[in-house]
Amino acid sequence: MKPAAFDYIRADSAEEVVQLLAEYGDDARILAGGQSLIAALNMRLAQPRVLIDISCVADLSRIRVGNKNLTVGAAVTQAVAEKVVQDSNNIPLLAQAFPHLGHFQTRNRGTVCGSIAHADPSAELPLCLVTLGGAVNLRSWRRRRRVAASEFFRGVLTTARETNELVESVEFPMPKKQARYGFVEVSMRHGDFALVALAGAVSDQGVRLGVGGVADRPWVETLPTTSGDDLDAALEDLAWKLDARSDQHASARYRRHLVRNLGRKLITELSS
Amino acid sequence: MNDPSTPVRPTAWVGQSIERREDVALLTGTGRYADDLGTRPGTLHAAFLRSPHAHARIKSIDVSRALAHEGVRCVLAGADVRSWARPFVVGVKQPMEHWCIAVDKARYVGEPVAVLVAQDRYIAEDAIDLIHVEYEPIDAIVDSETAIAPDAPVLHEAVGSNVVSNRQFVYGEPDAALDAAPHRVKIKIRYPRNSCTPIETYVVVAEHGSEGDYDVLSNFMGPFSLQAVMALALQVPAAKLRLRTPRDGGGSFGVKQGVFPYIVALCLAARKAQAPVKWVEDRLEHLVASTSSTGRISELEAAVDSNGRISALAYDQLDDCGAYLRAPEPATLYRMHGCLTGAYDIPNLKVRNRVVLTNKTPAGLVRGFGGPQVYFALERLVQRIAVELQLDPLEVYKRNFIGAGDFPFRTAAGALIDSGDYHATLQLAGQRGDLAELVEKRDAARAEGRLYGIGYAAIVEPSISNMGYITTVMTKEARAKAGPKNGAITSATVSIDLLGAVTVSVASVPHGQGHITALSQVAADVFGLNPIDIIVDVELDTRKDAWSVAEGNYSSRFAGAVAGTVHLAACRLRDKLARIAAAQLRCDHADIVFADHKVFARTAPAEALSFPRLASGPHWAPGVLPDGVSPGLQETAIWTPEQLVPPDENDRINTSGTYGFAFDICALEIERDSGKVRIDRYVTAHDAGTLLNPALADGQIRGGFAQALGAALMEEFAYRPDGSFASGTFADYLVPTAVEIPEPVIAHMQTPSPFTPLGAKGIGEGNSMSTPVCIANAIADALGPAVDPQAIELPMTPSRIIELIAPAEQRPQHIAPPPQGDGKHFATSGSVNIAAPVEEIFRVLHDPEQLASLIPGCRKLHVASDNRYIADIALSVGLVNVSFHADISVVDEEPMRRMRLFGKGSGALGAAEGDGRITLTELPDGTRLDYEYKVSLSGKIVAVGARMIESATGVVLKQLFSRLGRVAGHKASGAARWQGLLRLIGLGKPGSQERR
Amino acid sequence: MKRLRHTRHTVAIRLNGIDRTGECEPRTLLSDFLRYELGATGVHVGCEHGVCGACTVTVDGLAQRSCLTLAVVADGREVRTAEGLAPEPGVLSELQAAFRRHHALQCGFCTPGILMSCADFLARVARPSEPDVRQMLSGHLCRCTGYSNIVSAILEVASGNEDSPDA
Numbered sequence A: 001m002k003p004a005a006f007d008y009i010r011a012d013s014a015e016e017v018v019q020l021l022a023e024y025g026d027d028a029r030i031l032a033g034g035q036s037l038i039a040a041l042n043m044r045l046a047q048p049r050v051l052i053d054i055s056c057v058a059d060l061s062r063i064r065v066g067n068k069n070l071t072v073g074a075a076v077t078q079a080v081a082e083k084v085v086q087d088s089n090n091i092p093l094l095a096q097a098f099p100h101l102g103h104f105q106t107r108n109r110g111t112v113c114g115s116i117a118h119a120d121p122s123a124e125l126p127l128c129l130v131t132l133g134g135a136v137n138l139r140s141w142r143r144r145r146r147v148a149a150s151e152f153f154r155g156v157l158t159t160a161r162e163t164n165e166l167v168e169s170v171e172f173p174m175p176k177k178q179a180r181y182g183f184v185e186v187s188m189r190h191g192d193f194a195l196v197a198l199a200g201a202v203s204d205q206g207v208r209l210g211v212g213g214v215a216d217r218p219w220v221e222t223l224p225t226t227s228g229d230d231l232d233a234a235l236e237d238l239a240w241k242l243d244a245r246s247d248q249h250a251s252a253r254y255r256r257h258l259v260r261n262l263g264r265k266l267i268t269e270l271s272s
Numbered sequence B: 001m002n003d004p005s006t007p008v009r010p011t012a013w014v015g016q017s018i019e020r021r022e023d024v025a026l027l028t029g030t031g032r033y034a035d036d037l038g039t040r041p042g043t044l045h046a047a048f049l050r051s052p053h054a055h056a057r058i059k060s061i062d063v064s065r066a067l068a069h070e071g072v073r074c075v076l077a078g079a080d081v082r083s084w085a086r087p088f089v090v091g092v093k094q095p096m097e098h099w100c101i102a103v104d105k106a107r108y109v110g111e112p113v114a115v116l117v118a119q120d121r122y123i124a125e126d127a128i129d130l131i132h133v134e135y136e137p138i139d140a141i142v143d144s145e146t147a148i149a150p151d152a153p154v155l156h157e158a159v160g161s162n163v164v165s166n167r168q169f170v171y172g173e174p175d176a177a178l179d180a181a182p183h184r185v186k187i188k189i190r191y192p193r194n195s196c197t198p199i200e201t202y203v204v205v206a207e208h209g210s211e212g213d214y215d216v217l218s219n220f221m222g223p224f225s226l227q228a229v230m231a232l233a234l235q236v237p238a239a240k241l242r243l244r245t246p247r248d249g250g251g252s253f254g255v256k257q258g259v260f261p262y263i264v265a266l267c268l269a270a271r272k273a274q275a276p277v278k279w280v281e282d283r284l285e286h287l288v289a290s291t292s293s294t295g296r297i298s299e300l301e302a303a304v305d306s307n308g309r310i311s312a313l314a315y316d317q318l319d320d321c322g323a324y325l326r327a328p329e330p331a332t333l334y335r336m337h338g339c340l341t342g343a344y345d346i347p348n349l350k351v352r353n354r355v356v357l358t359n360k361t362p363a364g365l366v367r368g369f370g371g372p373q374v375y376f377a378l379e380r381l382v383q384r385i386a387v388e389l390q391l392d393p394l395e396v397y398k399r400n401f402i403g404a405g406d407f408p409f410r411t412a413a414g415a416l417i418d419s420g421d422y423h424a425t426l427q428l429a430g431q432r433g434d435l436a437e438l439v440e441k442r443d444a445a446r447a448e449g450r451l452y453g454i455g456y457a458a459i460v461e462p463s464i465s466n467m468g469y470i471t472t473v474m475t476k477e478a479r480a481k482a483g484p485k486n487g488a489i490t491s492a493t494v495s496i497d498l499l500g501a502v503t504v505s506v507a508s509v510p511h512g513q514g515h516i517t518a519l520s521q522v523a524a525d526v527f528g529l530n531p532i533d534i535i536v537d538v539e540l541d542t543r544k545d546a547w548s549v550a551e552g553n554y555s556s557r558f559a560g561a562v563a564g565t566v567h568l569a570a571c572r573l574r575d576k577l578a579r580i581a582a583a584q585l586r587c588d589h590a591d592i593v594f595a596d597h598k599v600f601a602r603t604a605p606a607e608a609l610s611f612p613r614l615a616s617g618p619h620w621a622p623g624v625l626p627d628g629v630s631p632g633l634q635e636t637a638i639w640t641p642e643q644l645v646p647p648d649e650n651d652r653i654n655t656s657g658t659y660g661f662a663f664d665i666c667a668l669e670i671e672r673d674s675g676k677v678r679i680d681r682y683v684t685a686h687d688a689g690t691l692l693n694p695a696l697a698d699g700q701i702r703g704g705f706a707q708a709l710g711a712a713l714m715e716e717f718a719y720r721p722d723g724s725f726a727s728g729t730f731a732d733y734l735v736p737t738a739v740e741i742p743e744p745v746i747a748h749m750q751t752p753s754p755f756t757p758l759g760a761k762g763i764g765e766g767n768s769m770s771t772p773v774c775i776a777n778a779i780a781d782a783l784g785p786a787v788d789p790q791a792i793e794l795p796m797t798p799s800r801i802i803e804l805i806a807p808a809e810q811r812p813q814h815i816a817p818p819p820q821g822d823g824k825h826f827a828t829s830g831s832v833n834i835a836a837p838v839e840e841i842f843r844v845l846h847d848p849e850q851l852a853s854l855i856p857g858c859r860k861l862h863v864a865s866d867n868r869y870i871a872d873i874a875l876s877v878g879l880v881n882v883s884f885h886a887d888i889s890v891v892d893e894e895p896m897r898r899m900r901l902f903g904k905g906s907g908a909l910g911a912a913e914g915d916g917r918i919t920l921t922e923l924p925d926g927t928r929l930d931y932e933y934k935v936s937l938s939g940k941i942v943a944v945g946a947r948m949i950e951s952a953t954g955v956v957l958k959q960l961f962s963r964l965g966r967v968a969g970h971k972a973s974g975a976a977r978w979q980g981l982l983r984l985i986g987l988g989k990p991g992s993q994e995r996r
Numbered sequence C: 001m002k003r004l005r006h007t008r009h010t011v012a013i014r015l016n017g018i019d020r021t022g023e024c025e026p027r028t029l030l031s032d033f034l035r036y037e038l039g040a041t042g043v044h045v046g047c048e049h050g051v052c053g054a055c056t057v058t059v060d061g062l063a064q065r066s067c068l069t070l071a072v073v074a075d076g077r078e079v080r081t082a083e084g085l086a087p088e089p090g091v092l093s094e095l096q097a098a099f100r101r102h103h104a105l106q107c108g109f110c111t112p113g114i115l116m117s118c119a120d121f122l123a124r125v126a127r128p129s130e131p132d133v134r135q136m137l138s139g140h141l142c143r144c145t146g147y148s149n150i151v152s153a154i155l156e157v158a159s160g161n162e163d164s165p166d167a
């Protein structure tokens, strides 16, 4: 398990990064924390010609808690973001989600944007981003664009990012007043990817339930109500609609069971 | 440093939990594991090419591109192996050939097909991808019950069947007992494939010497009977295969036994490379292809009276040994043969043992070896007896246990169980674990509708295997022809150097169990020294050290056999010293005392000799030794338990030298919402005879318990129906972490064994045998009688539990079902509307250039024959990219309406096959194209990322057909415009309709 | 910007307080570089995909997987391994001594990685609870010990660990 050969470029600015992406496109991969990428290189699932290391780019290492958004730059590690979230004491969904994210040893290196760009359908951060209605800022040599999270994730490991684009930052909306947020996850072991993860946001504007680990991408559904038969019916539909798949760890039926039962439990808790 | 600080002690060292001698090196990163030792300059590195198919004929291997790669020395393939080696000898007489790498056929995913040797591992892995192998896949057999069907594909054609051994045994009068019994209780269970997956993988450094000999450094851990198997395969005398093992091993649990075929392959690779060759197995290789426990399906029936007393057992065991019967298999069946009646006094027994081969990794030693399989059936049965007869399970135990006064006890199948007090151990477990409180908790929880259960397990833990037990697989006639096999020879050498320091040297090949510490305790007691004064040499060199056929780190033979033999050797040396001292102290040698670094006469302690002084003397002045004392201060003791005789006429066999006991209690709760199991308390009471070092013994219990909990709840080598392997990473083969493992309550009884020199028995495997079934029994108890007992299958994952207890569900009618795969394939489908006429789409799909532009990632496409193309494709999905060769054919099934687009691809990551049907339907403004695809994958890609690739395939197909839409639509609109122009100038076909 | 072709280059790190250099390609994993180029064989490799934790080292004080780090990325940084934990030759650190006292290791293959995680963790979390310690440990696989002795050793050291800063 050793990587195939590649050239290595350590970039000093975001501008250099997008320039390099313009030059190499799909022949390059961005190396931020490398916690998924290097595993894929070791297994030779990825054999890029060029690796662009962005971990030392100062202008990508910013994280900002604003009034509207928590904005996290491409080189910000999960450990740094976790600390900011914990210290701010006002970003409840992420605060609940972070401890489920791998292990502290991988959070030390892994980046927030890397996890978003990787788009694993079982990963926690994409689920939070979708549930909160966040956005992804993409930058290429020619343009910048902002893509809503709901548009960004397209399938397993597949996103709206073009090969010449860098996920420059992501924006997690700050909590709405009076809204309540909750995160639950069932995984086989602590720190594993979720068999099913649920993120809930309940406010007077409605009920949003995010589901990870079931569909081919993080999914968010607006539910009609917070209790009763209508909630049950909506969850039942949701459970089936996501086309859960079976694998050696859990059956599709199990995943549907969790969507229904933990979904109801989470929404009930958040609305009581 | 924290050396055991030890002033004068009143008691013996044996029995104390002293700190480990091993730890300082290991804690400071200065351990000496196999991969840490230097290699000779010029050592090359190997990588293995492995089969992506579970079952395939190897038609050709082309290594030319790999050899041309810079830094590559050579490739060893089947042809070399055929000319230099022989197949491994097998435990049963069957015409099957198992070579160290596949020669004509690959029979499991991950089977080595070639060994490539290069300057370093990175280059070796670069070049391995350049070897081209042409395979012809054959249907694979995964399920052992399917494998025995008459029409099943056969793995080894010469055998003619997948059943390679079928033996029946009858002891006492089981049929009569079953007929007469008021109750018959029956259970059928499946024990899965799993492994203890040590964190250190296999390491081999092999060299071919100038005299045709081989020199190997590896982390092989025995049994050293396999040295003969390896030497025979290499066609050299045993002495010409020198095996060395380093001091430190990174965990084995039996698993390191499975390195032996690689040792042979690397010896041959070194011979071909004419240089030393090193190989460090990677984790992917380890999970897919190293070894596995034996999967088993057992049907077990008991004859029981109304009190729960069992009078007979009838076993039908079907073992899945994987693709080859690799030594020491089918030992999983026979190691436990004497113990099939467990801890019970059951006089009548019948057994049918069948061994079946399937397209999976060959099975081998895994901690517990045979025990987990037997007790999973037997102890589930005991639980069922209690349920069906409405008895307290503890009563069933008590009524059937071998009585404390009945030892040594001969079981129906011949085991001579040496000692124990099972009733008292059960009692002890109940007290230490506060069983009464657990029962109260269960009642209270149940009253609230919670799922709380208590399970038990009683197991007899055999240790020190009889080398002859495996011959029970042969008929007595065959045994007579082959000559007897038996015993468990162990050797140990104790010597004293010229300044009086004691060295103990053994062939126990430790992998973390603290052999150095324990042996220094044993020897310190004999010589009246401190453990720190004793040097223990556990490095092994088969050319220089004393070792025997039974040696190695397996069958829990350390405490009973190895420590016992060290004790014997040390005593002999001490007695010799006593004679020398007696001459100096002018007393009888029987009166000599060794204590506190001194040697003196019991009657005159003041007149003491210092130990080093006494012990160095004979080196310098052998001429003045007392009469009858031979020169030299070195004693090698060789011991074998006399109780270990070959199987008798009636197939009775004392399978092991000594037998410990464990009684476990597990209380757990199942969360209804998630199906997760929370262990409330786990109690494990052991009787392993004399404990040499209780902390080391507890370490074995905790470690065994943790592995067994993994086996019970999460670990499994998962195969798909086509034989592809789905647990290729540590993200899919789930080893429990600190969060999942609770601390067990441990209790000890010590009933010394009368058969081992120190009274010690093995303790390392008990929990591997007791814990999986104890947890399963607790789960069965929690789920209640409504759940089918046979559905309790390991690992009991949350998903399996929910499948048993969740209410039935039904898809709402307004939600359409997704395409259904059939287990071997996954399915995907879709439809696109294309603004082009049907004919145009047909044309595009039959035009190679157009086709090339349609296929995502297609770099090169050439026509192989009519409607058949060969393409080079490189696809990217997220950070992943895959390159492969594809063989694509287009078949018209109904012109202008239905066609088949069939593709087969293979690359470094494995192989894929896609078979799709395309249906075209004319629409007013174009064509609707519906596609339905079935895709199957095999090889590495399944092990590490099947889900990702499957879902990517859906994306890629969608891309392909929407491109088709663009290309054909564009053509169509181009053509339409052209036609429009033609019409303008009056040449257009009348009646041709314009679309768009 | 620094561009390195896929051939060999010199990488300089400060390893356990000593400046060291070695040669490697951009693709060389830090774990391989430390072991085979610099001889730090206390760095163990158990999976090379980031799950087992055996290869954990600290880079600039942060515990991380050396199998998921490229040696060229560590260039110019401070790397610590189990070889550098003892305060002086022949003396175990407090944590190492506690591991020994508690029988917190058997084969010892997982141990150096765990010690390095602890080095980072205990510097951040002054008084961890047992669940904190178990969660931190969940980034490591140990096949021998069943973990509980490791947990006790760490908790014992942490409870005497009054003067490290609160996280």
Ligand code: FES
Residues within 6 Å of the ligand: C044, C045, C046, C047, C048, C049, C050, C051, C052, C053, C054, C055, C056, C065, C066, C067, C068
């Ligand atoms: S070797 Fe790095 S985490 Fe396993």
Ligand code: FES
Residues within 6 Å of the ligand: B199, B250, B251, B512, C104, C105, C106, C107, C108, C109, C110, C111, C141, C142, C143, C144, C145
């Ligand atoms: S001590 Fe062996 S893996 Fe932890």
